Amino acid sequence: MSASAECSSVSDRGSHIPVMELNEVVTSRKVRLKPRESWVLPTCILCMNGFFTSLRPSEPFLTPYLLGPDKNLTDRQVFNEIYPVWTYSYLTLLFPVFLATDYLRYKPVIILQGVSLIITWFMLLYAQGVLAIQFLEFFYGIATATEVAYYSYIYSMVEPGVYQKVTSYCRIATLTGFTVGSVTGQVLVSVANWSLFSLNIISLISVSVAFATAWFLPMPTKSLFFHQMLNNESNDADHRKIHSSKNGDLACVATLEENEAQVPLNSDAHNAEKQCADKKSVNLKNVLRILWKDFLRCYSSRTLLCWSVWWALSTCGYFQVINYSQGLWETVAPSSYSNIYNGCVEAVSALLGAVAVLFVGYIKISWSTWGELLLALFTLVIAISIYIMDIIGNIWVCYIMYVLFRVIYMILITIATFQIAANLSMECYALVFGVNTFIALLLQTLMTVIVVDSIGLGLDLITQFKIYSGYFAVIAIIFFLSGLFHIVKNRQLQQKSSRT
Numbered sequence: 001m002s003a004s005a006e007c008s009s010v011s012d013r014g015s016h017i018p019v020m021e022l023n024e025v026v027t028s029r030k031v032r033l034k035p036r037e038s039w040v041l042p043t044c045i046l047c048m049n050g051f052f053t054s055l056r057p058s059e060p061f062l063t064p065y066l067l068g069p070d071k072n073l074t075d076r077q078v079f080n081e082i083y084p085v086w087t088y089s090y091l092t093l094l095f096p097v098f099l100a101t102d103y104l105r106y107k108p109v110i111i112l113q114g115v116s117l118i119i120t121w122f123m124l125l126y127a128q129g130v131l132a133i134q135f136l137e138f139f140y141g142i143a144t145a146t147e148v149a150y151y152s153y154i155y156s157m158v159e160p161g162v163y164q165k166v167t168s169y170c171r172i173a174t175l176t177g178f179t180v181g182s183v184t185g186q187v188l189v190s191v192a193n194w195s196l197f198s199l200n201i202i203s204l205i206s207v208s209v210a211f212a213t214a215w216f217l218p219m220p221t222k223s224l225f226f227h228q229m230l231n232n233e234s235n236d237a238d239h240r241k242i243h244s245s246k247n248g249d250l251a252c253v254a255t256l257e258e259n260e261a262q263v264p265l266n267s268d269a270h271n272a273e274k275q276c277a278d279k280k281s282v283n284l285k286n287v288l289r290i291l292w293k294d295f296l297r298c299y300s301s302r303t304l305l306c307w308s309v310w311w312a313l314s315t316c317g318y319f320q321v322i323n324y325s326q327g328l329w330e331t332v333a334p335s336s337y338s339n340i341y342n343g344c345v346e347a348v349s350a351l352l353g354a355v356a357v358l359f360v361g362y363i364k365i366s367w368s369t370w371g372e373l374l375l376a377l378f379t380l381v382i383a384i385s386i387y388i389m390d391i392i393g394n395i396w397v398c399y400i401m402y403v404l405f406r407v408i409y410m411i412l413i414t415i416a417t418f419q420i421a422a423n424l425s426m427e428c429y430a431l432v433f434g435v436n437t438f439i440a441l442l443l444q445t446l447m448t449v450i451v452v453d454s455i456g457l458g459l460d461l462i463t464q465f466k467i468y469s470g471y472f473a474v475i476a477i478i479f480f481l482s483g484l485f486h487i488v489k490n491r492q493l494q495q496k497s498s499r500t
Helices: 036-054 059-067 075-104 107-126 130-145 147-156 160-190 196-214 235-239 284-298 302-332 342-360 367-391 395-421 426-452 461-499
Strands: 022-024 242-244
Touching: 036 107, 036 147, 036 160, 036 196, 059 075, 059 160, 059 196, 059 302, 059 342, 075 107, 075 130, 075 147, 075 284, 075 302, 075 426, 107 130, 107 147, 107 196, 130 147, 147 160, 160 196, 160 342, 284 426, 302 367, 302 395, 302 426, 302 461, 342 395, 367 395, 367 461, 395 426, 426 461
Parallel strands: none
Antiparallel strands: 022 242
């Protein structure tokens, strides 16, 4: 498992998805919503599952646990041989799991996630040796890749009119679970003086409860691609369209962090090409053809392409910093000689990020004009915070810079997410965020092979973080030049049009 608390869900590894306000066009016949009970039960069960899945008090203390007497691994084994396995497995499994989630209709994949997490924490308790922990990382890669099912399931069970509400509930459940887990772990370590082994027992119990709750989820009857079913009560569905609000409320996504692999897969609105004339499943060839056409259509937009490029590049660097930050803290202040506050720092960064995102909704800025320059400015701040965290050698400065880094990233990824999603249908919305996350993981894999893995350079953490800082600085320069060029070009066009 990676060094970080996969906090947004997190985990942090995952892409951060906004809550879209969906407005249904009035047609000749009203769409009859399901009774309240039809969405309340699955939403409650899913929220319970998300809460216990995220409640893992041992995760902020993973690196000290692996380097401590329980596993007795060396720095090089943990950072250069074990942690990279998660990156490779996540990348390999992401696309197959994406398709399997839709084909199996979500619930079996949620159950698989529970099994993978149970195996991960059972091995974390009792497995010994580098090879065994590498297998543990592989199973955690399965668990991370299958998170997409959690964020997809509810869209196959509820009407579009309650998408915003149920999405908020599910996101709040995972964020609350992560925060409670981090705070609990910190209190038990600092106040009750519990061992890190005991924290892993609590985490195993929590993910086991999550696994049990998954069995009570109702089985969906439809999905976005493979099981497109027309509702008998609304045969005129092909005449209805659902559009995302271009003035979407960013405040509704205050509880979200980026995860790019966490994409809603289901919508009741499908264009004519994607609908089936009956209740038969769509074959894989047709699904891939639909995905390819959507891909070409979506990325033909310069605005969407620009924000997507920043999303992929920055998420790659974000994953690397999050994954190895605990290792840097351990280098600066070894847990065997000093108190550690990893759990407190993770919880504070998540909560401050959520609060900061709330205020984004009240900022009135022409993102189409100034967006790239602002991305460049704040990305530069991220680069500086990583550099300070790396060179100062003070654990409290490291903690503060880490919180600053995460808060800024959460704000920017929320804005980027909204800008991308504002003009997309739910189908394209799912595809674009899936592609962006895949590209981020691909870049992260290349960086891991070159910089981190023992088969590559196998650099120490201090040197790695200098590279990560430089990486974000390069992103800032690219977007500064692009934004400057865009503004100059627009002004030239305006002057030309005013003359004519």
